[in-house]
Each structure stands twice: as structure tokens, then as C-alpha cells.
Amino acid sequence: MTIFILNDAAGIGSNDLDPLQAFVDLVIIANDDGIGLDDPVAGMQRVTYAPTLAGVPQTRLDALVNTVFTPDYGSGPQTVDVIVIAGLSGFTLDDGTSFANNGTALAPASSGLPGAPLNTTESCLVIYDTQQNICVARAGTDGDIDLPISNPVVLYHEFSHAFRIVNNNLLALTSECDPASPEENAAIVEENDLRTQIANRQSVTPELRDPNIHCGQVGCDSGCCIIATLASRSLSSREVQGLRAVRDHFVRSTEIGHDFFERFFRDYYSFSPQVCTLLAGERRLAEPLLEGFVQPLLIFWDLMIERSRGEMTPLDLGRAFVARHADRIGAEGRLAALHLVSRYWQAEGPGDDEAPAELLGLLRERAWPREHIQWALIVPVRIYARALAVYLAGGDAETIGRELAGGLEPWAAEFPISDLWARLSGEQAARELDMCRRVLLRSEDVEQRFLRRLAERYGDITAIRALLRGTPSQPGARP
Amino acid sequence: MSDENVRPDSIEASIRSIERKEDDLVVVVRLSNTASRALHYICDVRATRYDPETKTLTVAMSDEGRQVIPGAMSKLPEIRYVDPNGEAEFRVRVPEKMVKLSRSAPPGELAFETHRLSEAESLVVEVGWSDVPYYKDTRERAATKEARLPAARWEQHKARTRTRMPPGEKG
Numbered sequence: 149m150t151i152f153i154l155n156d157a158a159g160i161g162s163n164d165l166d167p168l169q170a171f172v173d174l175v176i177i178a179n180d181d182g183i184g185l186d187d188p189v190a191g192m193q194r195v196t197y198a199p200t201l202a203g204v205p206q207t208r209l210d211a212l213v214n215t216v217f218t219p220d221y222g223s224g225p226q227t228v229d230v231i232v233i234a235g236l237s238g239f240t241l242d243d244g245t246s247f248a249n250n251g252t253a254l255a256p257a258s259s260g261l262p263g264a265p266l267n268t269t270e271s272c273l274v275i276y277d278t279q280q281n282i283c284v285a286r287a288g289t290d291g292d293i294d295l296p297i298s299n300p301v302v303l304y305h306e307f308s309h310a311f312r313i314v315n316n317n318l319l320a321l322t323s324e325c326d327p328a329s330p331e332e333n334a335a336i337v338e339e340n341d342l343r344t345q346i347a348n349r350q351s352v353t354p355e356l357r358d359p360n361i362h363c364g365q366v367g368c369d370s371g372c373c374i375i376a377t378l379a380s381r382s383l384s385s386r387e388v389q390g391l392r393a394v395r396d397h398f399v400r401s402t403e404i405g406h407d408f409f410e411r412f413f414r415d416y417y418s419f420s421p422q423v424c425t426l427l428a429g430e431r432r433l434a435e436p437l438l439e440g441f442v443q444p445l446l447i448f449w450d451l452m453i454e455r456s457r458g459e460m461t462p463l464d465l466g467r468a469f470v471a472r473h474a475d476r477i478g479a480e481g482r483l484a485a486l487h488l489v490s491r492y493w494q495a496e497g498p499g500d501d502e503a504p505a506e507l508l509g510l511l512r513e514r515a516w517p518r519e520h521i522q523w524a525l526i527v528p529v530r531i532y533a534r535a536l537a538v539y540l541a542g543g544d545a546e547t548i549g550r551e552l553a554g555g556l557e558p559w560a561a562e563f564p565i566s567d568l569w570a571r572l573s574g575e576q577a578a579r580e581l582d583m584c585r586r587v588l589l590r591s592e593d594v595e596q597r598f599l600r601r602l603a604e605r606y607g608d609i610t611a612i613r614a615l616l617r618g619t620p621s622q623p624g625a626r627p
Numbered sequence: 628m629s630d631e632n633v634r635p636d637s638i639e640a641s642i643r644s645i646e647r648k649e650d651d652l653v654v655v656v657r658l659s660n661t662a663s664r665a666l667h668y669i670c671d672v673r674a675t676r677y678d679p680e681t682k683t684l685t686v687a688m689s690d691e692g693r694q695v696i697p698g699a700m701s702k703l704p705e706i707r708y709v710d711p712n713g714e715a716e717f718r719v720r721v722p723e724k725m726v727k728l729s730r731s732a733p734p735g736e737l738a739f740e741t742h743r744l745s746e747a748e749s750l751v752v753e754v755g756w757s758d759v760p761y762y763k764d765t766r767e768r769a770a771t772k773e774a775r776l777p778a779a780r781w782e783q784h785k786a787r788t789r790t791r792m793p794p795g796e797k798g
Contacts, residue, residue: 159729159739231737238724238741243693244674244685248722251699263696268728269737276699284700302699309697318697323776325701326763335697364700406764413759418631421665421708 151213151230156191166235167193169278169299173234176300177205177307177342179349192231204341205304212307219316221259228256228314229271232303235278241266249366251276251302253309261313262321272313274306283368285361287340291326294368295357297339304342308335328362336362404580407568412520419514426507440485441529444536447472448528451552456587466549469535476540483540486533519564527562531555560588561597565605574611581615631664631711631758638666638709638756640786643716645750645793650723652744654686656752657716658786660709668756668786669778670717671705677725677742684747684792686721689755689785690778704778706761719752744792751789755782 153174155167174195175183182198197213199206218225233239239247243266254273255261267273278299286295297305309331312318319330328336336359347354451468454460460468473479515521531552538551563584572580589595599616606612643655660666669688676685690704709715725742732738761781 154737157737157739158732159741160726164726236726236739238722238726240675240725240727241694241696242727244676244687245693245696246672246675246722250702253697263694266694266696266728268730268732270735271737273737280699282700297699305699306697321695321697323695323774323780324763325703325777331697332701362701363703365702409762410759413762417667417708417759418664422710425710 150216151195151232152192153185153195153232153234154192155188160236164237165233166278170232170234170303173278173300173303174209176346177304178209179203179345180206183209203345204338205345208304208307208311208338212311217314219259219314221256221261221316223258226256226258226270230307230310230314231269231271231273233273233275234303236275239275247275248277249280249282251280251306253306253313255313255318259313259316261316261318272310274303274310276302276306281367282364283366284364285326285358287356287358289358291358291361291363293363293365295355296368297357297364298346300346301339301342305335305339308338325363326361328360332362333359402580402583403572403576404566404568404583407566408520408564411564411566412524415514415518415520416525418518419510422510423507426504426510436485436488439482440487440489441525443482444486444529444532445525448532452587455556455590462549462553463546464549465552466545466547469548469552470539470545473536473539479536480540483533483536486529486536490530490533523559523562523564527559531559557591557594558597560590561594561601563588563598565601569602569612570606570609572611574614577611577615578618631662633662633664633666633758635784636786637662638668638754638784638786640752640754640788642750642752642788642790645790647723648720652721652723654719654721654750654752655716656719656754656788657714658709658754659714660711662758663711664758665708665710666756666758667706667708667760668715668754669704669782670707670719670754672719672721673704673755673778675721675725677747679742679746682746682748683751684721684744684749685751685753686719687753687755688719689753689782690776691755691782691785693776693779695774695776704761708760747792749789750792751787754786755779755784756786757781757783 153167153170155165156162171185178197178199178201180197180199180201182200184196186194186196195213197209199210212230216227218227220226236247241247252263252273252275254263254267254275256270256272257264257267258270276299280297280299280302282297282302283293284295284297285291285293309318312331312334319334321331322329325332327333336357340354340356340359343356344354447469450472451465454468455465516526534555535548535552538548543551569577569580584598585595589598602612603616607616637660639659639661641657641659643657644653645655646653658668669690672686672688673690674685674687674693676687677683678685688704707715707717721744723744726739727742729738729740731740755778761778763777764780
């Protein structure tokens with residue numbers, strides 16, 4: 149295969165491209181005197197490379213430049229070249245996608261690979277914006293998108309795709325960016341090879357990209373928990389990150405969890421934007437909201453995540469609660485905030501100086517009556533408040549744990565029954581019930597209460613009837 | 628999506644102004660929400676299309692129709708919301724020039740075609756929206772066979788508006 153850099157073409161002028169930057173980027177990748185360019189022919193310059201240095205990027209570049217690849221995409225072997233199109237201002241694909249602040253590798257038109265329909269040639273086109281200001285997810289963080297990506301690294305990333313395109317072994321490419329698809333994961337792993345080598349050349353610690361996250365943004369500085377953001381005054385506060393983690397990793401990993409979240413989300417966003425608008429004019433409410441609602445919710449769900457990972461006795465539960473309340477004075481302030489905020493949720497009278505009528509009316513009409521809001525937000529905070537009161541009254545860990553367990557059991561059994569249960573096959577329903585057991589239905593009694601509710605609602609559905617009849621020897625039954 | 632008066636036309640879009648700044652066209656889009664719940668919309672340009680036959684430039688705040696291809700990164704859309712019975716306004720910048728791979732060149736030849744805003748006679752603005760913010764699908768089976776981009780799956784409806792390009796903006 150041969151790599152060319154495009155420096156002129158019909159329909160555009162040479163001033164529209166940035167071939168010099170492309171060559172500079174190649175030089176940085178190679179870090180080697182052996183990289184060169186032939187004279188232009190028909191608007192393109194062929195890259196030459198005689199490596200003198202060893203290294204992963206050098207080996208890859210050598211293979212790309214000096215190997216003739218003849219992939220067979222189904223119509224017989226064909227020689228495929230790579231053409232680098234750098235910095236083409238205003239470049240847009242047929243589907244409307246602009247290549248400002250991005251890069252791509254388009255497979256040959258007849259290959260049938262992703263991107264091929266957008267390519268008008270039988271070459272692999274590597275296109276990237278040399279004025280890009282891309283920011284990507286940093287490795288070793290919780291997906292923080294604050295890592296810049298340099299032009300050589302963008303080019304090398306696209307070369308990774310190109311290498312698999314011309315070998316006709318492109319990995320699976322999916323529409324999601326988190327988690328990254330296998331193809332993008334591989335390209336990022338290889339991108340990190342270059343990052344590491346460049347850092348080593350400069351005697352600095354490599355800053356690597358998270359290979360599991362392909363999402364990015366323009367500029368380094370996202371779906372948020374809206375009330376938590378407002379109360380904590382930051383999209384990246386610990387509270388928002390915590391609730392986001394609960395949302396993304398605990399609630400939505402299964403069909404029933406996803407369905408629950410969809411319904412909860414729809415209910416939540418029927419009032420939360422207006423709550424935030426109202427709170428923006430009532431800044432004094434932000435602190436009580438943070439202490440009396442967001443923090444308790446975060447701790448509650450944090451405890452639930454810990455509880456879902458293994459058996460916890462009431463003593464274990466109590467100890468976990470105490471460990472999260474080392475600051476007793478802070479805990480007393482929180483209990484006061486809890487009492488205040490509980491009035492907002494449960495207020496029946498008109499507004500007062502502390503909470504405007506409009507806010508109370510909104511919560512009363514849109515939040516309080518909704519099953520998913522009650523289960524996910526209001527009841528958990530109430531359970532937490534009772535445990536906190538026991539703690540502050542001098543209760544020991546065992547007593548606190550029993551208080552918590554006493555609240556968790558009926559709450560868990562009341563997990564909203566979704567109509568999705570009526571659409572699951574027997575096997576799917578059994579799998580979902582197993583998930584519910586692991587995460588919520590932690591005792592025989594709680595499970596039976598939940599199953600009674602499921603039977604009342606969908607006992608006439610064959611798959612549910614089979615699930616309810618499950619014996620210890622069959623899937624769906626508690627071992 | 629049957630509560631709080633949410634209908635396919637709950638968001639109405641209009642173009643408040645079009646202005647040339649440097650080499651770009653700056654379009655101010657106004658959205659009106661006639662539903663009684665907040666509605667969420669994409670406010671950044673996701674696709675730009677030009678039809679030389681009808682001389683129509685379409686600026687889409689929507690991922691519908693975009694293909695899944697390899698790339699340096701996948702940029703998620705910027706989502707904002709408009710209050711119930713409220714309005715929102717945002718600006719989008721459209722580059723003055725659009726360059727595409729030419730399909731009228733001889734087979735196998737790499738050629739391009741350039742279109743300038745000055746050629747366009749009509750401007751269409753499309754805004755994808757939904758009654759919830761965008762969130763990713765974390766189910767285990769989620770992504771493998773889905774050909775649409777996530778924001779295209781999220782989108783419930785599209786608000787659309789069209790206007791003639793002002794005379795002074797043409798070549």
C-alpha cells in the first residue's frame with residue numbers, strides 16, 4: 149500500500165488543503181530521518197519511509213507505507229492506497245457530517261465497510277482537520293473529557309483504522325461512544341502507543357486516553373442531574389458525579405432497570421427544569437437542597453450499591469452508615485435541612501417566606517404523585533432521615549442498621565412494576581428477576597411481596613406464571 | 628409521550644435573523660414550546676446539506692440520517708431545554724463554503740465540488756427534540772446492531788422552519 153498526501157484536486161484549490169501539516173504530523177509519528185515525500189504527481193505526493201528507529205509507531209508506519217495490500221472485499225483482490233486529506237476547510241460528507249474538529253478513515257467505495265457509501269473512490273481516504281481542538285476522555289478517570297489530542301495523534305488514530313480497512317479486518321463499529329466499539333477501542337489503544345512514545349521522547353509522563361470511551365467534545369473545559377448541578381453549583385461536583393454513577397452503572401444496566409430509568413427520567417424532567425428555574429431566583433434554597441436532598445440521596449444510593457455487592461447484616465449496614473457520617477455536627481445540620489426540605493415535598497398549605505408557592509405547587513402536582521419519583525427520590529430520603537435521627541440520638545451501629553433494614557425491605561418490595569414484564573420471554577423474565585434479587589430483593593419475604601404484586605398485575609401472562617411457579621431447580625427460583 | 632400536551636408540533640421553530648459574520652452565516656433560531664412540560668432540543672449543528680437543484684441549504688440540529696463511521700472521536704450533541712410555554716433562542720454558525728466529494732467525476736477519480744452560501748436561495752433549519760434529555764443506553768445488548776447514532780434514537784420529533792435567503796447574501 150502506498151500513502152499519498154493530497155495537495156491539489158479538481159474542484160478545490162491547493163490553498164484549501166494543509167499538506168504541509170500532514171507531512172509534519174508524519175514526521176512526528178516517525179520521529180525519524182527516513183520519512184520523505186516524492187514530487188507531486190496529479191495533485192498528490194507519495195510518502196516514502198525507510199525506518200531507522202524501532203518502535204510500535206515506526207513499525208506501523210513502515211507497514212502502511214511499504215506494504216502492498218490487496219484486500220478482497222468480495223470482488224477479488226484489489227490494491228488499495230491511502231490518501232491523506234488534511235485540513236480541507238468546509239469538508240462535509242454526503243450525509244451532512246462536517247469534518248471540522250474531527251477525523252475519519254473512509255473505506256473504499258466498493259468495500260461494503262462502514263463509511264464506504266460516503267467514499268467516491270477505491271482508495272482509503274484519511275481525512276482530518278488540522279485546526280482541530282478536540283478533547284477526549286482521560287485514562288484513569290471516571291470518563292473526564294479533559295485530554296487534548298494533537299494532530300499527529302489524530303492522524304495515527306486514523307491510520308489505525310486505515311490499517312484494518314486495507315487488511316479487511318475492521319472490527320465491530322457501533323453507534324455508542326461509551327463504551328467504545330471494538331474498532332474504536334483498538335484505534336485508541338494504538339493511539340496511546342504514540343502518546344507514550346512522544347511522552348518518552350520528551351521525558352514526561354504519558355497522558356493516555358481511555359480506550360473504553362470514544363466520546364469527545366470540542367475544547368477541553370454533559371447530561372447532568374439537573375437539581376444536583378444547581379444545588380452544588382457545578383456540573384462536575386462530587387454530588388453530580390456520584391448521582392451520575394448511580395444512574396449509569398447501577399440503575400440502567402438491565403432491561404427492567406433501563407425501563408425504570410426511562411419512566412423515572414420522563415417524570416423527573418417534567419418538573420426539574422422548572423424547579424431549577426425557580427431555584428435560580430432563590431439561591432438561599434440551594435444549600436438546604438444540597439444538604440437536605442441531594443447528599444442524603446447520594447449516601448442512600450451509595451449504601452445500596454455497597455449492599456448489592458454482597459451480604460450485609462444490619463450491623464454491617466449500620467457500620468457503613470456511621471462511616472459516612474464522621475462529622476457529627478455536619479450530620480446535625482443535615483437533619484435540620486432534611487426536615488426543611490421534607491416540608492417542600494409534603495406541603496399542603498400555601499407557600500411561605502421559605503418556599504415560594506409556585507415551587508410547592510409544581511412539586512405537589514408533578515413530583516409527589518408520581519410512583520417512580522416517590523420510589524427513587526422521596527422514600528429513600530425519608531429512610532435515610534430516620535436512620536440519621538437514630539444515629540444522632542445515640543443509636544449504635546446495630547440499631548441504626550436495623551432501622552435502615554426496616555425501611556429498605558418494604559421499599560424494595562414496592563419497586564414499581566413495569567409493563568415491560570408483560571413483554572419479556574420466560575428466560576428474560578427469569579434473568580431480570582435474578583437481577584432484582586441481587587440488587588433489591590435481598591430476603592425471601594421481600595421477594596415474595598414483590599412477586600405477589602407481579603402476580604396481581606401480570607399473573608395472566610404465561611411467562612410470568614411460569615416465573616412465579618419457579619422451583620429451586622429451575623431458573624428464576626431463589627436457590 | 629401523551630401527557631402535558633406534548634404533540635409532534637409542540638416545538639415551533641422560526642428564524643429570527645440571518646447575518647454574515649466573517650466567512651460564516653450566523654443564524655438565530657427561536658423555539659417556542661407550546662407543551663406544559665420542558666422539552667429538550669439539540670442546539671449544535673450536526674449536519675449540513677446542500678441541494679444544488681433546489682438551491683436549498685439545510686442546517687440540521689439532528690443526527691437523523693448520519694452514518695456510523697470510524698472517527699477520532701464521537702461528539703455527543705449539546706442538549707438544552709425550553710421551558711413549558713416558553714421560548715429559547717440559540718445561534719448557529721454555518722460555514723460560507725461546503726466542500727464535498729464529487730460524484731460526477733470520472734470513476735475512481737478523487738475530485739471535489741464546492742458550494743458557497745451565496746448560491747443558496749432557501750435555508751431550512753431542523754431541530755431534533757424530545758421530552759427528556761439525551762442519555763446513553765447502558766443495556767448490555769444495546770449497541771451492537773443499531774445503525775443509528777444515539778441522538779437519532781433519542782429524537783422524538785423535529786421542528787422545521789424555512790426561509791428565503793436574504794437578497795444581499797447571494798453572490
